Amino acid sequence: MPLTMHTLSVPAFTRGFSALSGLLDKAEAFASESGLPLSELFDARLAPDMLPLSGQVQRASDTSKNAIARLTTLEVPRFPDDERNFDDLRQRIGKTVAFFETVKPEDLEGSESREVTLSFPNFKMTFSGEDYLLKFVLPNFYFHVTTAYAILRHKGVPIGKSDFIVGLG
Template sequence: MPLTMYKLSIPAFKRGFSALGGLLDKAEAFAVESGTPLDELFNARLAPDMLPLSGQIQRASDTSKNAIARLTTLEVPRFPDDEKSFADLQARIVKTVAFLETVAAEDLDGSETREVTLSFPTLKVTFSGEDYLLKFVLPNFYFHLTTAYDILRHKGVPIGKADFIGSLE
């Protein structure tokens, strides 16, 4: 069976969010055991000019939803970036995954050739749908997942590669 835009996106997003939810669970347990305030983890960042943990999760959510919006004709939910707690971040993950579960393989049929144009302050780029997914969306999604992992690891949360990769079944 050939690879499809659906197989390259939706399962990867759902798996990433499953791992991210697990990382947040471990971070909360670590905070309780170590006496680390949850706000210290929630607002932690690797560098002053980078988004904090909460922002990394918000951007992973937005990246996946926006990709579906640009590659299909589906109406995607918009979530304000108003999360204030770990419970809020977990809820954001749940809402994002719930949306992704409504996307059918047929919704992405033909999207590999759909034209997607992104405008940045100093750059405008037009991709085929396939290039958009492979060269922009997936790297961006994994950047934010990895950065969330790195923030938690840097703060001492006992997580490892297996927590990031998740189940191999």
């Protein structure tokens, strides 16, 4: 089976969100067992200028679903960044994964050559769809999932590599 833009994106995003959901479950159990307020995990960050755990989940969601929007003509759901607790984060993950379940392989056919331009305050970047997915989206998505893992690990949640690499079997 040849690699396609669909096989490189949707399953990777879905698996990443499965791992992220598992991390949230373990974090919630840890907080309950240790008496740590969930807000200390929800608002935790690795550095003062980095997004907290909640922001990492939000950016993973936005990065992945907006990539599909830029690579297809599909209408992508928009979610306000108004999550206030772990249940809200789980709902956002669920809505994001539910969207991915609607994306068909044919929706991404030909998107490897589609031009994608991103505008930043001081510059623009233009990619082929393939380069956009492989060199920008996937690294960005995994950055946010990994940072969420690192925040929880830093706060003492007993998680390990196997919690991050779920679903590969």
